[in-house]
Amino acid sequence: MLSDIPSETPPPDLAALAEDHYFNANPPPKDLDKHIKLAKEFIDFHAAAGRRLVLVTSGGTTVPLDAEKQTVRFIDNFSAGTRGATSAEYFLEAGYAVLFLHRQFSLLPFSRHYTHATDCFLDFLQEGPNNSVVARDEYAAKMLGVLRKYRDARDRNMLLVLPFVSISDYLHELRAIAHLMQPLGPRGLLYLAAAVSDFFIPPDRMAEHKIQSTDAVDSVKKNSNDGRGVRTPSVEEEETFDNFDSSPAVPRSKRLVIDLDPVPKFLKNLVEGWSPQGMIVSFKLETDPSILVRKAKYSLDRYQHHLVIGNLLSTRKWEVVFVSPGSKDRWIRVPFNKNGPDGAPLDTEKDEPLDPKSLPEGDPPIEIESLIIPAVQELHTKYIQSYGEKKEQA
Amino acid sequence: MLSDIPSETPPPDLAALAEDHYFNANPPPKDLDKHIKLAKEFIDFHAAAGRRLVLVTSGGTTVPLDAEKQTVRFIDNFSAGTRGATSAEYFLEAGYAVLFLHRQFSLLPFSRHYTHATDCFLDFLQEGPNNSVVARDEYAAKMLGVLRKYRDARDRNMLLVLPFVSISDYLHELRAIAHLMQPLGPRGLLYLAAAVSDFFIPPDRMAEHKIQSTDAVDSVKKNSNDGRGVRTPSVEEEETFDNFDSSPAVPRSKRLVIDLDPVPKFLKNLVEGWSPQGMIVSFKLETDPSILVRKAKYSLDRYQHHLVIGNLLSTRKWEVVFVSPGSKDRWIRVPFNKNGPDGAPLDTEKDEPLDPKSLPEGDPPIEIESLIIPAVQELHTKYIQSYGEKKEQA
Numbered sequence: 001m002l003s004d005i006p007s008e009t010p011p012p013d014l015a016a017l018a019e020d021h022y023f024n025a026n027p028p029p030k031d032l033d034k035h036i037k038l039a040k041e042f043i044d045f046h047a048a049a050g051r052r053l054v055l056v057t058s059g060g061t062t063v064p065l066d067a068e069k070q071t072v073r074f075i076d077n078f079s080a081g082t083r084g085a086t087s088a089e090y091f092l093e094a095g096y097a098v099l100f101l102h103r104q105f106s107l108l109p110f111s112r113h114y115t116h117a118t119d120c121f122l123d124f125l126q127e128g129p130n131n132s133v134v135a136r137d138e139y140a141a142k143m144l145g146v147l148r149k150y151r152d153a154r155d156r157n158m159l160l161v162l163p164f165v166s167i168s169d170y171l172h173e174l175r176a177i178a179h180l181m182q183p184l185g186p187r188g189l190l191y192l193a194a195a196v197s198d199f200f201i202p203p204d205r206m207a208e209h210k211i212q213s214t215d216a217v218d219s220v221k222k223n224s225n226d227g228r229g230v231r232t233p234s235v236e237e238e239e240t241f242d243n244f245d246s247s248p249a250v251p252r253s254k255r256l257v258i259d260l261d262p263v264p265k266f267l268k269n270l271v272e273g274w275s276p277q278g279m280i281v282s283f284k285l286e287t288d289p290s291i292l293v294r295k296a297k298y299s300l301d302r303y304q305h306h307l308v309i310g311n312l313l314s315t316r317k318w319e320v321v322f323v324s325p326g327s328k329d330r331w332i333r334v335p336f337n338k339n340g341p342d343g344a345p346l347d348t349e350k351d352e353p354l355d356p357k358s359l360p361e362g363d364p365p366i367e368i369e370s371l372i373i374p375a376v377q378e379l380h381t382k383y384i385q386s387y388g389e390k391k392e393q394a
Numbered sequence: 395m396l397s398d399i400p401s402e403t404p405p406p407d408l409a410a411l412a413e414d415h416y417f418n419a420n421p422p423p424k425d426l427d428k429h430i431k432l433a434k435e436f437i438d439f440h441a442a443a444g445r446r447l448v449l450v451t452s453g454g455t456t457v458p459l460d461a462e463k464q465t466v467r468f469i470d471n472f473s474a475g476t477r478g479a480t481s482a483e484y485f486l487e488a489g490y491a492v493l494f495l496h497r498q499f500s501l502l503p504f505s506r507h508y509t510h511a512t513d514c515f516l517d518f519l520q521e522g523p524n525n526s527v528v529a530r531d532e533y534a535a536k537m538l539g540v541l542r543k544y545r546d547a548r549d550r551n552m553l554l555v556l557p558f559v560s561i562s563d564y565l566h567e568l569r570a571i572a573h574l575m576q577p578l579g580p581r582g583l584l585y586l587a588a589a590v591s592d593f594f595i596p597p598d599r600m601a602e603h604k605i606q607s608t609d610a611v612d613s614v615k616k617n618s619n620d621g622r623g624v625r626t627p628s629v630e631e632e633e634t635f636d637n638f639d640s641s642p643a644v645p646r647s648k649r650l651v652i653d654l655d656p657v658p659k660f661l662k663n664l665v666e667g668w669s670p671q672g673m674i675v676s677f678k679l680e681t682d683p684s685i686l687v688r689k690a691k692y693s694l695d696r697y698q699h700h701l702v703i704g705n706l707l708s709t710r711k712w713e714v715v716f717v718s719p720g721s722k723d724r725w726i727r728v729p730f731n732k733n734g735p736d737g738a739p740l741d742t743e744k745d746e747p748l749d750p751k752s753l754p755e756g757d758p759p760i761e762i763e764s765l766i767i768p769a770v771q772e773l774h775t776k777y778i779q780s781y782g783e784k785k786e787q788a
Contacts, residue, residue: 062470065469073469073470073471073472073591074469074470074472075459075467075468075469075470076456076467076468076469076470077467080499105474105499108514110514110516111514111515111516114515115509115515120502120504120505120544120555121505121508121509121515122504122505122540122541122544122545125529125537125541126541126545127538127541127542127545128526128528131534131535131538132522132528132529132534132538133528133529133534133537133538133541134522134526134527134528134529135519135526135527135528140525140526140527141525143519143527144521144525144526144527146516147516147519147520147521147527148521150514150516151516151520151521161514197467198650199649199650255593255653255654255655255656256592256593256653256654256656257651257652257653257654258651258652258654259649259650259651260649260650260651260652261649261650262649262650
């Protein structure tokens with residue numbers, strides 16, 4: 001099926017060249033050195049203890065459309081960070097140390113139960129005796145459970161949380177952390193749940209100021225964005241244009257055209273160079289059920305890593321598919337019964353995506369990450385074992 | 395200076411036509427009816443009490459790049475919602491009822507002190523006696539103050555919080571709420587602090603599925619996006635293209651080009667049709683100091699509303715400029731003294747933007763909204779008085 005797709009690897013020096021080019025052209029986030037220091041301490045601590053450690057990436061990355069320090073507009077990938085934040089909790093439960101690399105302000109493990117709720121988090125609190133602030137009675141039991149798990153993870157130094165914002169922040173952090181994880185050998189796991197942008201504007205093509213959309217300034221300031229990533233309208237036809245003339249008759253010159261380059265795919269660099277011993281899990285999020293598995297397989301074939309978890313936007317809380325080398329695709333599903341306790345159970349063993357219409361309304365009764373993480377852990381155990389065997393053979 | 399810019403109003407039927415076109419082509423958010431019901435109850439309650447009510451809009455709007463229900467990528471305007479959330483608290487303090495229309499997950503009044511902190515909000519809590527959860531001692535006093543103000547606002551029905559996500563959600567909500575505010579007459583205040591997108595992709599030009607950036611599918615599925623807002627590469631040159639070839643040599647066909655139309659400027663419709671009696675305050679956020687005041691004046695001249703608050707991204711927590719009809723520009727600044735208590739105070743009466751380098755590092759000692767809101771309130775008082783006079787004259 002995939003045999004007609006060319007899968008030759010570019011010569012290694014070309015990949016290295018592309019890497020050098022990207023990382024030189026896109027400056028690192030300002031906190032990178034601080035993060036590296038924190039990550040190194042955390043990783044070395046757990047490597048010394050012989051513990052498994054997972055890097056969980058989470059949330060979407062942004063593509064700034066304006067110059068670095070004055071970003072007021074960007075392209076974003078939708079991701080509240082639910083998959084990553086939830087997975088992190090179950091990894092902790094499974095005994096992993098968790099380095100949680102997440103988009104700033106996306107969901108965090110534990111606090112996720114309160115922060116992105118429709119309610120304001122203050123609604124969970126009330127005034128207690130002696131000028132204290134306490135959890136409201138009806139929330140106290142759950143909040144205590146969450147708080148205890150959180151404090152336990154912190155107190156035992158099992159959780160390190162680091163933020164990023166842009167795609168280039170993310171790639172700089174990922175590369176640095178993957179390198180730092182090398183002392184973990186095969187006990188290092190990279191669980192790449194962040195929604196990474198596919199396209200970006202190279203910095204040398206970015207406009208210096210906020211994109212001007214109205215006409216006030218055009219008349220006093222000539223626009224000269226030629227050849228940049230973002231082109232704004234010329235000042236011609238100023239008099240005839242009015243913003244009330246929406247489509248279909250908007251003059252071509254009043255449109256905004258954004259011209260983006262593909263983000264280099266560094267997964268191969270990650271697999272071959274940054275983390276040659278760690279187990280690497282990537283995600284494929286699609287909207288079209290007919291291409292999901294094919295795209296997951298293609299990704300695995302191309303990057304030669306260890307597991308692709310495929311999921312569809314509409315059913316991602318109910319099912320995912322594990323695609324890994326040399327194994328049959330494995331669908332993992334939250335058990336459900338649309339018609340309640342009395343109805344006939346639907347077939348959750350199906351070997352292809354479920355019809356979203358066949359699912360019950362609302363959220364699943366359990367978090368699917370409670371099934372995903374033990375399944376990943378099992379594969380990771382096999383990976384560590386086979387790694388030891390390979391080493392013995394060599 | 396602005397005399398050569400045509401400022402004629404389009405004939406009213408043209409503005410109405412554009413409005414009809416936009417609101418018909420862009421479907422309302424699914425919760426609009428629910429929000430209208432809540433807003434109507436809230437507004438009517440305060441209108442009956444003769445109270446002032448402010449609509450505060452806050453946070454950025456998104457422009458979906460994919461089809462409505464499957465949005466995984468969008469253009470966003472940067473705004474955590476600090477200005478709006480902070481202003482809302484000071485409006486409550488000034489006795490206003492506050493309808494807070496905000497971007498989902500942006501900062502909220504009161505909870506803003508905890509949710510977007512670098513720390514996880516659980517770090518503010520600890521386990522108390524008898525399985526309770528309590529605020530940590532060092533945070534308890536402040537949290538109690540915040541909680542009391544929040545509870546007071548809620549208990550007296552002074553705060554209604556409604557969310558939006560996309561630019562079309564925002565415009566639908568704004569139009570509906572402005573109409574509902576008409577019974578307030580001049581006591582209604584619209585404080586438009588949301589960062590509204592300038593460009594969008596009309597729904598009829600949006601691609602149906604997630605933009606495909608890799609080449610796996612191109613070879614099996616012909617791309618036919620012609621004439622749509624988002625064009626992805628054709629399948630030609632598949633074999634010769636590799637994602638590692640970043641710029642400068644990316645083949646033209648592998649770039650992503652996003653072609654956006656301007657969002658119709660509905661501020662005039664708001665001023666003339668949706669809210670003919672309310673006082674309307676808009677914001678101008680710029681990065682270039684040399685055009686700030688000019689753009690603010692142009693906006694006021696064009697839309698004939700009541701106040702433009704201009705601010706620069708780099709100094710927005712330190713100074714803003716009030717531009718209103720028939721008044722001298724008024725700069726509002728947090729008093730500061732860069733060299734500490736002993737240094738000579740700098741001139742905060744300057745009639746032009748401050749040099750960001752002249753400002754102390756870190757956050758200002760007070761929130762500038764504590765100065766902005768009383769100044770707006772004063773203008774609003776005058777507005778209500780002059781409105782009464784006009785009415786008497788008529």
